[in-house]
Amino acid sequence: MIDTIAAISTAIGESGIGIVRMSGKNSLDIARNIFKGKVNEDLKEAENRKLTYGHIYNPEDGKIVDEVLIAYMKSPYTYTREDIVEIYCHGGAISVKKILELILENGARLAEPGEFTKRAFLNGRLDLSQAEAVMDLIRAKTDKSYDISLGQLEGSLSDKIDEIRNILLEMLAHVEVSIDFPDEGIEEVTYKDLKDNGNKVLLEINKLLNTADKGRILRDGLNTVILGKPNVGKSSLLNAILRENRAIVTDVPGTTRDIIEEYINIDGIPLKIIDTAGIRSTEDLVEKIGVDRAKKVVEEADLIIAVFDASRKLSSEDEEIIELVKEKNSIVLLNKTDLPNEYNVEYLKEFVPKKKVISTSIAKGEGIEKLEETIKEMFYSGEVEISDEIMVTNIRHKNQLMKAKKNIEEAIEGINLDIPLDCIEVDIRSCWENLGEISGDTISEDILDKIFSEFCIGK
Ligand SMILES: Nc1nc2c(c(=O)[nH]1)N(C=O)[C@@H](CNc1ccc(C(=O)N[C@@H](CCC(=O)O)C(=O)O)cc1)CN2
């Protein structure tokens, strides 16, 4: 039997109201055990989707736990398609926890992360990409990524994937007819038809893939890493961009020991901005770990802002930075230009010939706007425009699309070479299956578990 699950669905902390919810057959019975209504005594006349006022109490000792509102939502027209009971109690940490404990003592099981949404998926209310969009919606950090998730929740991506898979199904049907009735002269027609449809599928997959890189950036933010030797002004830059004193700034080299991550919007472009420990060789263990981490985040960066100090001569540490950023998408800052300069922008440019070099005095707030302008330019000059087209924002979806692309390319190659239809059929089927993993139509139990395990509790 499928058990009844329960979880706290709101954030635990200082909040006005907290929600504890249950899903499954026993939800209403459990609620009846621990709830006493003022008018509606024991939820006998629990009306579907009506709020009832009353108290949660412990049936063992009769003690009142909290004053609440309670809602019963009857299967199948609910979030999970199962019976659901939601209890709206006072916020904070204690009430929600006490009520959850009572519910668990009365026969429910603690829900795994994402299990409510997993049930919605397993019971057919959502497809997998919509379930994933629920999570993206919660995690969205900008209006744009929010809009994309909402669109995917409403099924924009699912519809597109279905459309492509339907073309593939049609192709499979033609192949099967030709294999079953080889003598009726339909083979020629089949090859022509396969070619047209195969190309259509490839085109649609490519369109989606083209949105993927920008889509990821819109979802997660442009991964921007501030890099430089100690004391050049990296943390000052972070604070200047954020316009708040987020990171500690001192004149002691080695102030920042670990990486600091923050999110900021520059005219609609979301940045995940990372301040790092200054790169230098050091004996200090903590600082050394910080430096190693800094080097590691460089590998995953979309953009590096390399900071140099105009008031000190270029050192071997600076050379190391130059090597690190040479092959990367980067902007070079020459900072502290308000101090007596050891060298200028022209000199620095010789070392980083292909990079944009900006002169700044972060202490005086000079050059920050120019930096922001430059980031914007670099972002918008990059291929795909932000538009209302369907975006692929999820890495898993991108990987499935890449597999499907390979399948359809192989099928098309086979068609062009007139190889036997049953060989081509294998590729078309793989393509259909790989796309089906996006909507969850064809997917294994363990991949499902993995996807939902990354959800949050109570969703
Ligand atoms: N109190 C509360 N608020 C919430 C949620 C919730 O579970 N509880 N949601 C949880 O994420 C979101 C709303 N999402 C929901 C999605 C579907 C259904 C639902 O009952 N669907 C039925 C009936 C639809 C209808 O009446 O037309 C269905 O699809 O059959 C409910 C909530 C946000 N707000």
Ligand SMILES: Nc1nc2c(ncn2[C@@H]2O[C@H](COP(=O)(O)OP(=O)(O)OP(=O)(O)O)[C@@H](O)[C@H]2O)c(=O)[nH]1
């Ligand atoms: N004169 C001048 N001082 C600056 C400028 N930018 C930063 N500073 C100062 O330089 C010192 C170091 O700044 P931080 O931002 O802590 O440097 P950092 O690169 O984060 O240093 P670590 O975390 O140690 O790697 C502080 O005293 C800042 O006030 C600038 O444009 N001009």
Ligand SMILES: [Mg+2]
């Ligand atoms: Mg610092």
